[in-house]
Amino acid sequence: MAETSLRERALRHLARREHSRAELVRKLAPHGSAEEIDDVLDRITELGLLSDHRFAEAWVRGKATRFGTARLRRELALRGVERDTIDAALEAEGVEDDVDRARAIWRGKFGTTPADAREWARQARFLQGRGFGTDVIRKILKENPDESA
Incomplete structure (x- = not known):
């Protein structure tokens, strides 16, 4: 029973x-x-x-447009998915270019280059919270001459 x-x-x-x-x-x-x-x-x-593999692919498919690779990996690992399965799911969905995804997310949220260091830091924190690395964030926000943050 x-x-x-x-x-x-x-x-x-x-x-x-x-x-x-x-x-x-x-x-x-x-x-x-x-x-x-x-x-x-x-x-x-x-x-x-x-199937953990099917779960990982569905998770990545649903979240890839909003999060960076680092966050996708972390979230899947927290849900008990093996590292090999995570790598396969990311590869299957073509989640390679964080810069393009970060740019699209940034454009949807802000759309304009930061005017000062405070705004730059705010936009950088937003992108970092979404799971993007500092190198990607700097590429997106590089138009601002103050990259000291």
Whole structure:
């Protein structure tokens, strides 16, 4: 009976959106033992209903237009996705050029070059929070002569 309940819970979660195996383990933990959860998730994986690779690709596809590569990697790692799977998902989605994505995000939020050092720092913090590196941020904001930040 517990297995059916766990399986139903897992399938309900997967019906809403893709989940990583680690996410499902965490969500099912209050409802069964670790062994029961592993058995259920192994069976669901065998049936092709649970896939960390598919989850990572869906996650990257949904978030790539808003975040940099560093943040995408960090978020996937926090969700229990293996490093190789993360690399494959980023490669499959063609997430290579942070500069173009950062420029598009920056243009949508600000659109004008920073007028002073304070504004430059504000725009840089925004892009950094989105997961872009300092080299990318400097390229985007380089029109401002004050790059001391």
